[in-house]
Amino acid sequence: MAYRRFNLRAALLLGAVLVGSSPALAEAVLHRGNAGEPQTLDQAHTSINIEEFILKDLYEGLTIYDASGKIVPGAAETWDLSDDGLTYTFKLRGDAKWSDGSPVTAEDFAFSFRRVEDPKTAAGYANILYPIKNAEKVNKGEAQPTDLGVKAVDEKTLEITLERPTPFFLELLAHQTALPVSKASVEKNGADFVKPGTMVSNGAFKLVSHVPNDNLVVEKNPNYWDAANVKLDKVIFYPIDDQAASVRRFEAKEMDLVYNFSADQIDRLRGAYGDQVHVSPTLATYYYAFDTRQEPYSDVRVRQALSMAVDRDFLAKEIYSGSQIPAYSMVPPGIETYGEPAKADFSALSQLDREDKAIALMKEAGYGEGGKPLDIEIRYNTNPNHERVATAIADMWKNTFGATVSMVNLDVSSHYAYLQEGGKFNVARAGWVADYADAENFLALSLSSNKTFNYGHYESAEFDDLMKKSYEETDPAARSKLLHEAETLLMKDQPIAPFLTQADLWLVSGRVQGWHDNAANQHLSRFLSVSE
Amino acid sequence: MIAFVLRRLASAVPTLFIVVTISFFLMRFAPGGPFNLERPLPPATMENLVRTYQLDQPLWRQYATYVSNAVTGDFGPSYVYKDNSVAELIGKGLPYSMELGFYALLLALIGGVAMGTVAALRQNSALDFGIMSLATVGTTVPNFVVGPVLTLIFAIILSWLPAGGWGDGSLRFLILPMIALALPQLAVFARLTRGSMIEALHADHIRTVKAYGLPARVVVVTHAMRGAMLPVVSYLAPCAAALLTGSAVVETIFTIPGVGRYFVLGAINRDYTLVMGTVILIAIFVIVFNLLVDILYGLLDPRVRHD
Numbered sequence: 001m002a003y004r005r006f007n008l009r010a011a012l013l014l015g016a017v018l019v020g021s022s023p024a025l026a027e028a029v030l031h032r033g034n035a036g037e038p039q040t041l042d043q044a045h046t047s048i049n050i051e052e053f054i055l056k057d058l059y060e061g062l063t064i065y066d067a068s069g070k071i072v073p074g075a076a077e078t079w080d081l082s083d084d085g086l087t088y089t090f091k092l093r094g095d096a097k098w099s100d101g102s103p104v105t106a107e108d109f110a111f112s113f114r115r116v117e118d119p120k121t122a123a124g125y126a127n128i129l130y131p132i133k134n135a136e137k138v139n140k141g142e143a144q145p146t147d148l149g150v151k152a153v154d155e156k157t158l159e160i161t162l163e164r165p166t167p168f169f170l171e172l173l174a175h176q177t178a179l180p181v182s183k184a185s186v187e188k189n190g191a192d193f194v195k196p197g198t199m200v201s202n203g204a205f206k207l208v209s210h211v212p213n214d215n216l217v218v219e220k221n222p223n224y225w226d227a228a229n230v231k232l233d234k235v236i237f238y239p240i241d242d243q244a245a246s247v248r249r250f251e252a253k254e255m256d257l258v259y260n261f262s263a264d265q266i267d268r269l270r271g272a273y274g275d276q277v278h279v280s281p282t283l284a285t286y287y288y289a290f291d292t293r294q295e296p297y298s299d300v301r302v303r304q305a306l307s308m309a310v311d312r313d314f315l316a317k318e319i320y321s322g323s324q325i326p327a328y329s330m331v332p333p334g335i336e337t338y339g340e341p342a343k344a345d346f347s348a349l350s351q352l353d354r355e356d357k358a359i360a361l362m363k364e365a366g367y368g369e370g371g372k373p374l375d376i377e378i379r380y381n382t383n384p385n386h387e388r389v390a391t392a393i394a395d396m397w398k399n400t401f402g403a404t405v406s407m408v409n410l411d412v413s414s415h416y417a418y419l420q421e422g423g424k425f426n427v428a429r430a431g432w433v434a435d436y437a438d439a440e441n442f443l444a445l446s447l448s449s450n451k452t453f454n455y456g457h458y459e460s461a462e463f464d465d466l467m468k469k470s471y472e473e474t475d476p477a478a479r480s481k482l483l484h485e486a487e488t489l490l491m492k493d494q495p496i497a498p499f500l501t502q503a504d505l506w507l508v509s510g511r512v513q514g515w516h517d518n519a520a521n522q523h524l525s526r527f528l529s530v531s532e
Numbered sequence: 533m534i535a536f537v538l539r540r541l542a543s544a545v546p547t548l549f550i551v552v553t554i555s556f557f558l559m560r561f562a563p564g565g566p567f568n569l570e571r572p573l574p575p576a577t578m579e580n581l582v583r584t585y586q587l588d589q590p591l592w593r594q595y596a597t598y599v600s601n602a603v604t605g606d607f608g609p610s611y612v613y614k615d616n617s618v619a620e621l622i623g624k625g626l627p628y629s630m631e632l633g634f635y636a637l638l639l640a641l642i643g644g645v646a647m648g649t650v651a652a653l654r655q656n657s658a659l660d661f662g663i664m665s666l667a668t669v670g671t672t673v674p675n676f677v678v679g680p681v682l683t684l685i686f687a688i689i690l691s692w693l694p695a696g697g698w699g700d701g702s703l704r705f706l707i708l709p710m711i712a713l714a715l716p717q718l719a720v721f722a723r724l725t726r727g728s729m730i731e732a733l734h735a736d737h738i739r740t741v742k743a744y745g746l747p748a749r750v751v752v753v754t755h756a757m758r759g760a761m762l763p764v765v766s767y768l769a770p771c772a773a774a775l776l777t778g779s780a781v782v783e784t785i786f787t788i789p790g791v792g793r794y795f796v797l798g799a800i801n802r803d804y805t806l807v808m809g810t811v812i813l814i815a816i817f818v819i820v821f822n823l824l825v826d827i828l829y830g831l832l833d834p835r836v837r838h839d
Contacts, residue, residue: 037613039613040613041615042615045615122583124567126577127577139580191615211624211698213625213788214698241784242785245696245786249696251688251695252688413565413800414568420568451575452575
């Protein structure tokens with residue numbers, strides 16, 4: 001049925017208007033909905049998952065996520081790590097080739113990484129590769145790109161030296177910023193290397209055409225080392241920023257995959273499409289930050305009380321129709337190297353008990369009924385779901401503490417600009433989606449040295465110290481323990497109140513095979529196929 | 533006539549300049565910038581970006597650079613769609629918006645004038661009432677409702693037409709967005725035509741030609757229509773400018789790769805150059821269509837002459 005578009009296109013040429021003949025070519029085409037138009041196809045400038053889905057089909061990094069979201073070898077076949085944890089030696093696949101047939105070399109990777117760190121490139125995610133020796137200095141213009149700790153030992157051997165042991169480095173290499181570019185192509189074509197007809201890629205697919213806001217077509221790359229196992233001939237990405245519109249195109253059988261639709265559609269879609277509706281917990285946390293610089297939020301008891309009084313089950317079930325999961329930890333579950341996250345101690349209590357305890361804590365702090373008045377302003381970025389959450393929480397705080405709650409919302413840019421520039425607030429909504437599958441990515445947000453993301457200006461020497469130790473620890477188990485201690489402390493102090501672990505919502509048509517839900521939300525088209 | 537056109541074109545230059553100046557500074561009053569994302573960038577990255585795009589320069593210098601580049605046809609890079617310049621984005625999208633907008637304009641104009649005329653001739657009949665109710669619905673129901681409803685019926689339930697996309701640009705893909713785009717304008721044309729037609733039919737010169745015993749068809753089409761078209765023609769200018777430069781709502785609902793969405797996206801993303809580009813584009817369309825309509829007016833109404 002999804003071939004109807006093309007049947008009809010052919011039929012139109014014959015002058016017919018509505019025909020349902022069989023397709024001329026039995027080409028395996030995946031119609032892949034994407035949540036919007038990619039802002040760039042340049043690995044140095046990419047920042048959103050709309051681009052990630054496309055770029056990871058076009059290019060292959062040293063490591064990749066497999067169909068189940070696990071890190072496996074990509075363009076690198078094997079690697080060694082020195083005993084001090086500082087030097088990785090990657091052996092590239094002998095048969096790894098670019099789509100123009102030329103070999104993928106260690107120099108291509110070295111060139112790509114230098115390009116990302118070069119301040120002239122102004123790469124948006126340059127910090128992803130900061131663990132590489134001198135990367136931060138190069139990026140800040142304090143060292144030359146040639147000083148970067150990457151070296152092509154020979155055509156197929158790449159040596160990467162790290163600034164300090166980085167236990168999650170292999171995850172970082174699977175980020176879209178770490179995808180390689182062809183040195184020859186970039187040197188020849190400059191910024192135009194991303195354009196169809198010019199782009200040379202080393203992944204399972206190559207770029208054929210791109211009409212902004214209409215579609216982007218990639219087809220199987222015959223030069224890909226594992227081309228024999230790539231079952232799709234073509235993938236068409238449809239950029240649709242209107243969630244309702246993408247659901248309609250799925251229902252009209254024009255698209256096989258739809259990513260992120262409105263949560264209030266879950267029940268209806270489940271009724272109509274059953275197990276084609278996928279709700280998959282992801283590495284993303286929805287939280288509120290308290291401005292710890294100001295009274296009364298500088299008081300840990302107030303923060304704990306406010307956090308406890310929020311009925312997370314209500315938010316998850318009533319507002320998100322079960323598309324999000326109640327969270328009591330900053331780090332979401334599903335990270336292999338971390339295991340079960342360290343939850344706030346009140347998670348063990350029932351909501352009623354939490355409320356009693358919250359009232360007692362608030363009283364102790366001298367606020368709320370019978371104490372100083374509690375005036376709270378919630379800031380959030382304009383979005384119907386965030387508004388519903390804020391309204392519900394305001395209600396909970398009103399009922400529990402007799403607080404007066406007001407709400408302010410700004411568009412995304414303004415909201416985050418305000419927080420980033422150190423603007424004062426009471427309580428502010430924020431969300432964090434993992435850049436790489438490691439607990440550090442979530443916990444580092446609350447470091448006192450993190451001027452950008454530590455919105456509430458939480459300062460704890462003990463927390464900073466535990467994190468510092470975790471960076472120096474090379475033993476994975478000991479490191480995980482340190483991170484758990486840090487999270488336990490963070491959850492006790494509650495400078496941030498995690499509410500929900502977000503879920504990725506996918507519609508996966510019945511003709512798609514090889515789909516596996518995973519917390520990393522990695523779904524390379526290479527592992528998918530379509531049936532008739 | 534030629535002198536009139538040249539004079540008008542010359543006066544367009546200061547108009548454009550004022551539009552550019554006001555929008556440039558208004559845009560910068562909005563909090564945040566193109567690189568304040570939901571995920572804030574680290575300071576070092578921000579610094580590199582700001583330097584690369586020269587946003588660290590004083591505002592007056594950025595303005596001077598922008599204007600001097602714009603004069604030479606360089607509207608700068610898009611801050612958000614980094615692989616493209618603003619000129620490229622608009623150049624790629626405009627043909628789609630114009631094609632769709634042109635069809636919608638034809639549909640609105642022909643359909644609206646025909647319906648308005650019929651309603652005027654059958655004034656206060658059931659037909660008149662029906663057409664005017666339809667026109668009221670057309671004006672009041674927004675196209676973000678019309679679009680999805682059309683899709684639901686014709687694409688999902690009946691499976692007759694595609695739910696979205698430009699496809700190969702064939703009529704099948706354009707029918708639904710065209711209707712959604714044309715409907716509100718069609719309603720306006722119908723109401724304008726009906727009103728002015730009723731007035732025209734009661735004018736002295738029409739009574740005279742009727743008295744001469746000319747056939748009703750000639751009276752309406754040749755004589756009354758000419759006068760009745762004047763308000764329709766005045767509305768044609770803003771309507772054509774709006775339809776041909778695309779609609780953010782219709783383009784988003786139907787995934788049309790046009791330029792209409794860039795104005796809204798640009799503003800939300802603080803993509804300064806993209807907003808400026810679309811402002812200039814719309815300003816040019818408004819200026820050109822106002823000029824065309826003034827010329828047309830001169831041809832239709834003997835009282836208006838451009839010497």
